[in-house]
Amino acid sequence: MGYLILGSGGLGTALAHELAARGEEWLLAGRQSPRGLDPTCYFPLQEVDPLSFEALFTLYDGASLPTVVINTIGLLSDLNHMPERRVEEVTPQWLCESLQANAWPQLALGANLSRLMGPSSRLWLCSLSDLAGSLGGLESNGQGASRYSYRMSKAALNMGARILAAEWVDRFPGAGVITVHPGLMDTPMQQPFKSELDRTLLQDPTQVAPRLLDLIAGLTPAQSGSFLDLQGQPLPW
Template sequence: MIKTQTLIIGANSVIAKAIAAKLQTDTEVGLIVISRDLSCYSGMCNEQINKITVPDYQSSSIEQAIIGITQCDQALINQAPITQVFICNGVLHNAQLKPEKRLEDFSAQAFQQVMQINALIPMLWIQQLTPILTGNTPCTLTVFSARVASISDNHLGGWYSYRASKAALNMLLKTAAIELFRRAKNIKLIAFHPGTTDTPLSKPFQQNVPADKLFTSDFVAAQLLNIVENIEVDGEASYLDWQGKSITW
């Protein structure tokens, strides 16, 4: 019997799929997965998983996804509240984007795209999710950040857009946590740095990473689940690495 539910947004990412795979073995945990492509979940038991496909991550699509959760799952949410949320969307590079190595590489268009994906979209999800997560049941809401977002820890430079977008994300989370402490004390916000994980996002940058510092998605998922299951809901935003250690903002 399902007792709690976990919501995974950007559920087609490598780490998101690893999180889902681990939770699938627990018959008391229901899954709600949201992505533009959910074909990888076709083999999962329909009684345990609610799949919501979105055409994009624009405001209107996010709003419709939230309506989908509340309409299709209201009875289940009352019985089995959402206690974990993972927002796994993010971009470092694609066919058009590459991290900037120098000022000459900086592009206003690329900056706006990276900022929208890495900072704006997670904030829109938080805005829409807060009303349905607020209650008496503790709920952790984890957003994937990065160590390079730390302003105080920036000693190498470069990667202007990615650094700025993740730093903006961190500020949005820290600001939201102050408000939620007043109106939704049960929600804990976490900015999570997974370390260098063997995914398409890190693939072009793995050659100089020591073997013991290149993590599998399965390892990162296990670390993250352990963190969220044991963290205190204290009304503050936490900026943590894969070991559960705090990173300086």
């Protein structure tokens, strides 16, 4: 079983270390090569644009595809933008950047995989989502009515997964798509907001990684198109 991991942040790096410890075949694509990992298993993916994804998938021309693809790419803030607390703070630029970072990579992966898969291909595509993007769970998922661009882009990610899963049912019945809410993690993404968070809820990515891998290993075809937590329980859309 081969793995392709997108994103070399806290969870992506933890997944690579866990897979290395398990003796699995893996490739990590991200902006930086983590320390302590085999550099030959790293691909520099500096941007989330079509050319970067096409370059990545040239590695699979004439080669076996991974059987598990995990997309950990995500964006909550950057040096110039913080999550919006009021609607007056929403800008078209940041909304588009959030959609490109949080929703588009899954579609780019789906498109490139679809070009290479055949009717008998068996593969799982898993993207990291967030309960913050749940329409049905808005009142109970924390942070009140804030983080417009982040929440909207994660909701778009979930919808994209459902559409892609429905398309693959006919084209590639052995392939599936899910989104997973892993819960809060102690990663650089949360660094600017730690004072606002309950520290007891922050998980170490090294603890999340094996649970996520075990969840994916136990998936059934009927779960394709689902939004799940780490226990495999369905979450509200």
